[in-house]
Amino acid sequence: MPETFAFRFGEFPSNLCFYTSGEDLFAGLDVVSFDQNTFPLFAKYAQPQHRVVWPAGEAHKDLSSIEQLLEVCLSAGLGRDSTLGGAGGGVVTDMAAFAASLYMRGCRLVLIPTTLLAMVDAAVGGKTGVDFGGYKNIVGTFYPANEVRIWTGALKSLSEREYLSGLAEVIKHGLLGANRVWDLVKEQRPAVLARQNSVLDELVREAVLFKARVVEKDLREVGERAFLNLGHTFAHALEAVLNFDGTLSHGEAVAWGMDRALSLGVRLGVTDPQWKDEVHELLTAYGYRLRLDGVLPEEVLGAMKNDKKKKSGTVRFVLQKSRGETLLQPVDDKLVLKTIQEGL
Ligand code: GLY
16 A cells, blocks of 8 residues: 555645555556656556557647547546546646546546656646647646655656756755755765665655645645745746757756845845855755856846736745745846846
């Protein structure tokens, strides 16, 4: 039996289940969505009769993929009490969850995240969606999975780059106040990087539970959940400027963004400079690039403003006084531009 933690996100009960093998991951699923990478990964454990296998990658995170899955649900005769599964990284789990929220106005949902990013972030907490009109995740719903089934064995096949991408979000949870996560990433760096089983299991469990506790208090991001966006205003703008061309992974952009957010806080007199230096050192030790070239600072600021227009509001930056002491604050463009410049 997997170790299970029961949460309630808004009106939705959601169990987080930690598996020690891949054997039972697919039990009870009526239809499963994969992508071309994750279907072969699970060939030994699952050959579901009803399934979709999407092409891998963000380019296919669209409404036509959702339609494809809904068609399979309908032709398989699934009802509201049937269970839709999604096994993959964040693109697959976001889309499977979006489809489940729509099918018969919401059917049962089980997510099986296969990347570190999806385990500690995308699959937990109910944000679903697809890209639309040139914007990422602009169409979607809040629909937490009935179960998230986590098996760290799936992480062994990730490339170094993909693993490090997820690790940036893990480190972010440490910055936000996940104490055990912080201790592990600080003190056990070689074991973390080597994906040593016992350290990896504990790190993932603590990072997942930290996020779940935040979402439990604030599913719809009216308060504390916004802290999970630490570094993301900078990161999303950078990714938009780079046109999501693969130069940087999401986590690499988030690491750069966290370093920028703490520098911005120091400029504002909010962040303890020692804390900023400690985080900079840690991120550098993990190999993240915190100084980039070939990017124009004005373009990064422009991308932030474009994002702000879309959300028709002021950007409030996630800042920190020190570890676990986080706040939201609007900041003058000139200071933001200087901070971007300093990271290039
Ligand atoms: N990825 C941030 C959140 O789920 O709120």
